[in-house]
Amino acid sequence: MSEIFGIPIQAFLGQLLLGLVNGSFYAMLSLGLAVIFGLLGIVNFAHGALYMIGAYVAWISMEKFGLNYWVALVLAPLVVGALGVLIERTMLKQLYKLDPLYGLLLTFGLALIFEGLFRDQFGVSGQQYAVPDALAGATNLGFMILPNYRAWVVVASLTVCLGTWFVIEKTSLGATLRAGTENPSLVQAFGINVPVMVTLTYAGGAALAALAGVLAAPIIQITPLMGSNLIIVVFAVVVIGGMGSILGSILTGVMLGLVEGLTKVFYPEASSIVVFVIMAIVLMIRPAGLFGKEK
Amino acid sequence: MSSTKNSGRMAWGVVLALLIAAPFIGLYPVFMMKALCFAIFACAFNLLLGYTGLLSFGHAAYLGAAAYVTGWLVRSAGWSPEMGLLAGVVIAAGLGLVVGLIAIRRQGIYFAMITLAMAQMIYFVCLQAPFTGGEDGLQGVPRGTLFGVLPLANDTVMYFFVLAVFVAVFLAIMRIVHSPYGQVLKAIRENEPRAISLGYHVDRYKLLAFVLSTAIAGLAGSLKTIVLGFATLSDAHWSLSGEVVLMTLLGGMGTFAGPVVGAFTIIGLQNFLADRVGAWVTVIIGAIFVFCVLAFRRGIVGELLAWAERRKNR
Numbered sequence: 001m002s003e004i005f006g007i008p009i010q011a012f013l014g015q016l017l018l019g020l021v022n023g024s025f026y027a028m029l030s031l032g033l034a035v036i037f038g039l040l041g042i043v044n045f046a047h048g049a050l051y052m053i054g055a056y057v058a059w060i061s062m063e064k065f066g067l068n069y070w071v072a073l074v075l076a077p078l079v080v081g082a083l084g085v086l087i088e089r090t091m092l093k094q095l096y097k098l099d100p101l102y103g104l105l106l107t108f109g110l111a112l113i114f115e116g117l118f119r120d121q122f123g124v125s126g127q128q129y130a131v132p133d134a135l136a137g138a139t140n141l142g143f144m145i146l147p148n149y150r151a152w153v154v155v156a157s158l159t160v161c162l163g164t165w166f167v168i169e170k171t172s173l174g175a176t177l178r179a180g181t182e183n184p185s186l187v188q189a190f191g192i193n194v195p196v197m198v199t200l201t202y203a204g205g206a207a208l209a210a211l212a213g214v215l216a217a218p219i220i221q222i223t224p225l226m227g228s229n230l231i232i233v234v235f236a237v238v239v240i241g242g243m244g245s246i247l248g249s250i251l252t253g254v255m256l257g258l259v260e261g262l263t264k265v266f267y268p269e270a271s272s273i274v275v276f277v278i279m280a281i282v283l284m285i286r287p288a289g290l291f292g293k294e295k
Numbered sequence: 296m297s298s299t300k301n302s303g304r305m306a307w308g309v310v311l312a313l314l315i316a317a318p319f320i321g322l323y324p325v326f327m328m329k330a331l332c333f334a335i336f337a338c339a340f341n342l343l344l345g346y347t348g349l350l351s352f353g354h355a356a357y358l359g360a361a362a363y364v365t366g367w368l369v370r371s372a373g374w375s376p377e378m379g380l381l382a383g384v385v386i387a388a389g390l391g392l393v394v395g396l397i398a399i400r401r402q403g404i405y406f407a408m409i410t411l412a413m414a415q416m417i418y419f420v421c422l423q424a425p426f427t428g429g430e431d432g433l434q435g436v437p438r439g440t441l442f443g444v445l446p447l448a449n450d451t452v453m454y455f456f457v458l459a460v461f462v463a464v465f466l467a468i469m470r471i472v473h474s475p476y477g478q479v480l481k482a483i484r485e486n487e488p489r490a491i492s493l494g495y496h497v498d499r500y501k502l503l504a505f506v507l508s509t510a511i512a513g514l515a516g517s518l519k520t521i522v523l524g525f526a527t528l529s530d531a532h533w534s535l536s537g538e539v540v541l542m543t544l545l546g547g548m549g550t551f552a553g554p555v556v557g558a559f560t561i562i563g564l565q566n567f568l569a570d571r572v573g574a575w576v577t578v579i580i581g582a583i584f585v586f587c588v589l590a591f592r593r594g595i596v597g598e599l600l601a602w603a604e605r606r607k608n609r
Contacts, residue, residue: 037404043404043407043408091585091589094589095588095589098592100403100404101350101403101404101407102588102592104350104352104404104407105540105544105584105587105588106584106585106588106589108537108540108584109580109581109582109583109584109585109587109588110581110585111581112534112537112577112578112580112581112584113577113578113581113582113585114581115577115581116574116575116576116577116578116579116580116581117574117578119574119577120573120574120575120578228533232411232412232415232533233412233415235408235411235412236408236412236415238408239401239405239408239409239412269423272419272422272423273416273419273420275412276412276413276415276416277416279409279412279413280397280413283397283398283400283401283409284397284400287400287401
């Protein structure tokens with residue numbers, strides 16, 4: 001059996017893996033968006049830019065300071081998380097009493113600023129980031145050749161996603177966080193510093209985006225525009241999944257990555273729009289999203 | 296009241312006189328036409344955001360789709376400019392109807408995300424469709440002869456046609472907003488559940504507003520193609536969708552003049568900065584965005600009106 005539906009099985013599985021990799025990124029990013037939206041009520045358009053900055057932090061620390069991939073994996077989330085603290089403290093904080101649309105517009109402006117700054121510094125051509133030695137090469141599974149790095153990306157990001165889910169759903173810290181989403185003033189009355197919690201949540205979401213950026217760095221072209229193009233797809237993923245459920249956004253992300261991969265096999269022309277088409281269909285049938293609750 | 300009304304009328308008169316005089320006092324006509332096209336676009340957008348409270352984050356898609364359709368019909372199929380414009384408007388309205396039907400199923404922030412995603416889909420179609428010229432876009436669209444008599448190749452003739460369209464759109468939007476229909480839109484903006492409980496079919500009102508707005512956005516795109524002679528991918532790109540939000544916000548959303556002021560300011564700024572600062576244009580636009588959201592939410596015209604109000608009450 002070397003063909004499936006007339007497609008060589010190697011190519012088929014290759015695209016499926018690529019879909020899974022993309023799906024892991026969708027999952028990580030939509031998870032961050034969902035957590036931020038849950039507590040801050042803000043749709044963070046800058047999420048894509050933060051992801052881009054994460055990738056650039058990895059690249060710069062390699063090129064300029066000789067720091068390796070594993071350091072970048074820790075450094076980038078810290079740097080971008082700190083940036084997140086700054087953004088939340090100085091700007092987003094002032095918008096909580098306003099229409100949530102202003103949060104979207106502000107973060108859109110921030111995304112433009114970041115993109116412009118990086119374009120000015122690094123131009124629009126893509127930068128390459130080498131796959132770390134420990135993860136280079138590929139494993140022959142018998143039915144397909146599995147590039148080690150791609151397998152690592154899928155495992156690492158799903159672990160991070162499930163870890164985040166565990167923290168939010170199963171620990172007391174997560175319980176406080178969820179309580180803050182439901183009723184911030186009551187949580188405040190219990191003696192919990194809600195403003196700090198909000199800041200850290202935004203920073204955490206930003207750090208997740210940066211981590212996704214580092215994971216993506218060795219398998220994509222690092223460009224200033226890489227985030228914005230991705231974030232719009234992630235928005236569609238979020239709409240499809242509905243922002244209510246953490247596990248839901250992880251699942252939706254992975255699923256849509258796979259669907260996109262399959263579309264690349266069977267009808268490549270439609271692969272860039274398939275997520276949007278699915279979004280339209282889901283909205284027709286279930287406006288609240290697959291895992292969302294109708295309010 | 297009557298004195299503000301009079302001074303308002305006088306201000307409009309002065310602006311109109313300036314616009315009519317523009318080609319004769321040395322203002323570069325192509326720049327003025329481009330700015331007017333974007334002013335039409337921003338007015339269309341303001342009809343949604345300012346008067347209905349719907350943030351469409353993908354309005355460039357309708358402008359871009361209409362620009363391509365008009366460009367192709369006029370250049371490759373030999374249509375007259377007026378028929379090309381009409382076709383652009385029809386296409387944009389049709390797309391608006393489809394997207395609107397899907398997007399009005401969700402409110403608020405979701406509406407914005409859905410319109411953005413659908414616009415990105417239209418963008419990809421523009422990128423891949425066989426007749427759009429891919430990355431290069433459609434070049435060399437002739438201006439032709441309007442109604443078989445007016446030679447649009449002449450910049451002055453073209454300018455006055457664009458100005459006439461602009462004035463017509465502006466008055467039409469004013470008329471819509473002041474009509475009973477416009478009042479219902481405002482009611483929806485202020486309190487949607489209440490409008491529903493009063494028995495209005497809110498979704499139908501919103502959908503019509505969306506279609507009207509996308510049709511006018513399409514008109515702006517088609518007109519721009521005729522003026523400049525090309526349609527490119529940037530006409531349908533999300534960054535233009537963001538710019539039209541900025542034009543409206545900076546000028547003053549929910550005011551008639553705001554989007555026009557905003558469009559002229561942003562287009563003028565881009566024109567001025569284009570060769571001077573490179574990628575910093577994006578940074579500056581982003582910074583204006585952040586500033587407007589944080590400290591200037593009423594916009595230029597909104598602040599002026601508030602200032603006039605304060606002075607009157609003193």
